[in-house]
Amino acid sequence: MRMMKTSKNETIMVIGIDHGYGNMKTATRCFPSGVVRYENEPIFQNNLLVYNGLYYQIGEEHKEFCAEKTQDDDYYVLTLAAIARELEGKGMNRAKVHLAAGLPLTWVATQKEDFQKYLLQNESVDFTFRNKQYHIDFEGVDIYPQGFAAAFYRLQDFKGINMLADIGNGTMNIMYINNSRPVEKKCFTEKYGTHQCVLAVRESLLKELGTVVDDLVIEQVIRTGTADIGEKYLAVICKAASDYTREIFHKLREREYNSELMRLYVVGGGGLNLCDEQDRQAWEYLQTMDRQKYKSYTKAVVAALNDYFAREYRNEEDPYLETREKEDAFLERVETAIRDGVKESVPMAMAKNLLEMITPFVKESVGENQPSGRLEEKPEKQDMEDALGWEQEADMDAALEFADSF
Numbered sequence: 325m326r327m328m329k330t331s332k333n334e335t336i337m338v339i340g341i342d343h344g345y346g347n348m349k350t351a352t353r354c355f356p357s358g359v360v361r362y363e364n365e366p367i368f369q370n371n372l373l374v375y376n377g378l379y380y381q382i383g384e385e386h387k388e389f390c391a392e393k394t395q396d397d398d399y400y401v402l403t404l405a406a407i408a409r410e411l412e413g414k415g416m417n418r419a420k421v422h423l424a425a426g427l428p429l430t431w432v433a434t435q436k437e438d439f440q441k442y443l444l445q446n447e448s449v450d451f452t453f454r455n456k457q458y459h460i461d462f463e464g465v466d467i468y469p470q471g472f473a474a475a476f477y478r479l480q481d482f483k484g485i486n487m488l489a490d491i492g493n494g495t496m497n498i499m500y501i502n503n504s505r506p507v508e509k510k511c512f513t514e515k516y517g518t519h520q521c522v523l524a525v526r527e528s529l530l531k532e533l534g535t536v537v538d539d540l541v542i543e544q545v546i547r548t549g550t551a552d553i554g555e556k557y558l559a560v561i562c563k564a565a566s567d568y569t570r571e572i573f574h575k576l577r578e579r580e581y582n583s584e585l586m587r588l589y590v591v592g593g594g595g596l597n598l599c600d601e602q603d604r605q606a607w608e609y610l611q612t613m614d615r616q617k618y619k620s621y622t623k624a625v626v627a628a629l630n631d632y633f634a635r636e637y638r639n640e641e642d643p644y645l646e647t648r649e650k651e652d653a654f655l656e657r658v659e660t661a662i663r664d665g666v667k668e669s670v671p672m673a674m675a676k677n678l679l680e681m682i683t684p685f686v687k688e689s690v691g692e693n694q695p696s697g698r699l700e701e702k703p704e705k706q707d708m709e710d711a712l713g714w715e716q717e718a719d720m721d722a723a724l725e726f727a728d729s730f
Contacts, residue, residue: 328422336463340424341406342470345389346493346519348402353409357493359398360384373405374452380405382453386539389494389519392435393427394442403443407460408453420461426470429490429497429511436467471497472506474591479504485586489576492592493517496572498579512579521546521568528564533557 326338342349348357355371362379366372371382382405393399403423411419423443427435448461471490475482482501490497494517500510525542529535537557544551545561573581581588609624618624 334420336422337411337419338422338424339407339410340473341403342426343393343399343402344493345387345495345517348406350406350410352413353406355405355409356383357387357398357402358383358385359387359401369455371405371454372452373401373408375401375404375449386519389515391431392438394435394438400442400445404449404451404458404460405453408451408456408458411458412454412456417456418459420463422463423465424468425465426468426473428495428513429469429471429499430513432467432469439467440465469497469499469511470495471499471591475501475589486589487576487579487581487586488589488591489572490592491517491572491590493519496575498576510579514575516572516575518546521565524568525561525564528560529557532560537561 328336328338340351344357346357347354358381360381362381365379366381368381371384373380373382380401382402387398390396407419407421411417425439425443427439443465444462446462448459450457450459452458470492471488474490475488479501482504484503486501488499488501490499494515496514496516498512498514500507522539522542525546526536526539529537533556535557537553541551541553542561545553545558546565549562550558576588613624618627
């Protein structure tokens with residue numbers, strides 16, 4: 325959302341809204357594109373919008389796919405909720421508003437005028453959202469092709485042949501941008517958004533395990549890679565999601581995608597730019613992360629962000645922190661190596677020294693039993709060697725035990 329001034333010095337709020345089949349998005353807000361209408365005031369009113377005497381619960385259930393967004397009042401009511409959410413963040417409840425909205429690439433030409441009239445069906449409107457009154461004066465509407473907004477401010481970077489794939493909840497929009505210019509004749513819309521992935525997962529679960537799993541659980545696994553469910557359910561969901569991804573590339577190849585001849589940019593709720601080296605590396609880390617340590621992609625990303633920025637802020641306060649940490653780590657390794665070396669060498673050295681000190685006493689003790697002068701008959705030579713060997717072995721054991729005590 326940004327502000328602009330008219331010739332009469334009036335302030336107009338320019339609000340961009342993405343009317344998605346899965347979520348409504350503004351610059352600062354995102355909520356499910358679900359609407360349930362009541363003629364009487366409902367019990368739960370967390371996201372209740374009151375308009376024209378009717379009650380609408382915003383974000384309830386999942387809106388069914390419809391090629392014509394003007395066929396009912398749902399998207400108009402969702403537009404009012406999106407405006408209210410955006411103004412709420414600015415502490416406002418009255419405004420002159422100019423809308424910027426989008427339509428699937430191949431539907432813009434045929435549906436643009438009808439969608440403009442649909443959004444401007446009232447010059448001004450009064451409604452209540454979350455128990456707060458709002459008054460909106462509509463100043464105009466601009467309609468743009470979906471996906472193109474992601475590339476508009478970086479067109480100069482699209483050199484050569486480029487394919488842009490905008491994967492939303494209901495549709496996948498494909499367009500070519502060649503040498504910074506969009507190619508209108510090569511724009512395609514496929515009904516193959518992430519909701520098709522959810523439907524495929526549902527079918528796989530029913531077929532393989534004979535059970536129905538809530539869409540909230542399925543969507544959590546698609547977003548984060550895990551959920552608090554049994555391994556067999558998780559395995560089926562992940563396999564179906566992988567099959568969906570492979571089918572996306574099959575559809576791209578049908579539209580002449582060739583990785584050796586062009587660059588691919590994936591945007592939208594289902595996108596991650598795997599052509600970018602850093603994005604691809606991040607994706608590989610997420611695929612190989614320790615699932616016991618990080619229960620979901622979100623947990624891993626949060627841990628990485630906290631660690632990164634904590635270190636950034638510490639380095640700002642202490643520029644030599646990393647240098648000292650490296651020096652401390654090096655000294656610690658040296659100290660450990662010395663300590664281990666001492667543990668191995670000292671016992672043997674001490675044992676050798678102790679043995680040298682003990683040997684004269686051993687010899688003396690052996691000779692004490694002999695009278696001076698002539699010696700009595702000596703025991704057998706082998707017996708002497710065995711006795712001396714036994715005593716030396718005993719002394720060695722005692723020396724080693726003494727050294728080991730250190």
